[in-house]
Amino acid sequence: MGRVRGVSQPGWQQTVAHFVECTIAIMNLHSDSKSRPLLYGELAQYYDLIHARHDYRSQASAIHDVLSENGVPDGSKILEAACGTGNYLIELQRHYTVSGFDLSEEMLRQARRKLTGMSLFEADIKSFKCTSPVSAILCLCSSVAYLRSYDELRDAFSSCACALNRGGLLVIRPWLEPDQVVEGMMWMDYFEGEEIKLCRQAVLRRHDRDSILDFHWLVAKPETGVTHYLDRHVLRLFEHREIERALTTCGLNCRQIDVRGFDRSLWIAHRD
Structure with a gap:
């Protein structure tokens, strides 16, 4: 998880720190592909907001x-x-x-x-x-x-x-069934409120009979700035x-x- 707060650090240091934290998160995800998606844990509090447009x-x-x-x-x-x-x-x-x-x-x-x-x-x-x-x-x-x-x-x-x-x-x-999956299918959901703004994006990758969606979340709050989460979903085809x-x-x-x-x-x- 990476976090950006204001501009207290020089731009290049902030970018490097963010890259390192995101890289560590990605490495952790690849080392434990069976871990529970964050959406059903830490990010559950945002589930209804990110699905607010669902009928x-x-x-x-x-x-x-x-x-x-x-x-x-x-x-x-x-x-x-x-x-x-x-x-x-x-x-x-x-x-x-x-x-x-x-x-x-x-x-x-x-x-x-x-x-x-x-x-x-x-x-x-x-x-x-x-x-x-x-x-x-x-x-x-x-x-x-x-x-x-x-x-x-x-x-x-x-x-x-x-x-x-x-x-x-x-x-x-x-x-989806195996023949319905196209490598590179894209997802994006967002929510805009007065006190919080959310966005998550993913590009589908396929590995054998699994579809893999690494959702990149941005959670913006006035008191904490913008927080980045990487949330992996491995879905069987x-x-x-x-x-x-x-x-x-x-x-x-x-x-x-x-x-x-x-x-x-x-x-x-x-x-x-």
């Missing part, structure tokens, strides 16, 4: 339609896996009895501030358990891409299948047939559908 309401409305069309009526018990800061749950609680879990306690802390009284718990999608079955499970933020192998993918779907009622529905938003096989192996009858407001097809899978 959760419209997407949640589309998911409500999908659930209704697939036998999940209003009033049903719904669970969101990898719920993050709870932005979909805020919208879906209008129609359902909702709960959620996430692997990041920092993300859940942000969610609890907005969803007081809701059941939100820390758990791993590969091994979570529910006290009672639910009518639908949602995983809408491409979180399955953080799983590292087909076996982990199958374990996650097995846990979901065990938590569903007979006839229950699993809805998965996947990440599962093939269509791998997801389909993992779902069917777990007793889930699956297909892909196009849903308004989502940039790629979603998987829906009924428990037999």
Whole structure:
């Protein structure tokens, strides 16, 4: 992490110091590619701000339609896996009895501030358990891409299948497939407020079956100046047939559908 405060140092010294700190951060990231992304830890406090332009309401409305069309009526018990800061749950609680879990306690802390009284718990999608079955499970933020192998993918779907009622529905938003990835794809998000300004950028790199996004963050505050963070996300490129096989192996009858407001097809899978 590098920090720039005012102009107290000569320009060249400031630049060298910043370069050294960033280089150390990059070396640390390469030495521990399995470390948790900062977005789900130290930077969780900025998650909602950097995603402020995301239309959760419209997407949640589309998911409500999908659930209704697939036998999940209003009033049903719904669970969101990898719920993050709870932005979909805020919208879906209008129609359902909702709960959620996430692997990041920092993300859940942000969610609890907005969803007081809701059941939100820390758990791993590969091994979570529910006290009672639910009518639908949602995983809408491409979180399955953080799983590292087909076996982990199958374990996650097995846990979901065990938590569903007979006839229950699993809805998965996947990440990109291998043939959809183009080296050099670029991302940029930003937020402008009175007391804070944020920007993050990344250029996708591919290594075998992984897509690697090194997000460079700039966090500007009046009291601290501009702070730089480097946040690595390693996302697995599962093939269509791998997801389909993992779902069917777990007793889930699956297909892909196009849903308004989502940039790629979603998987829906009924428990037999």
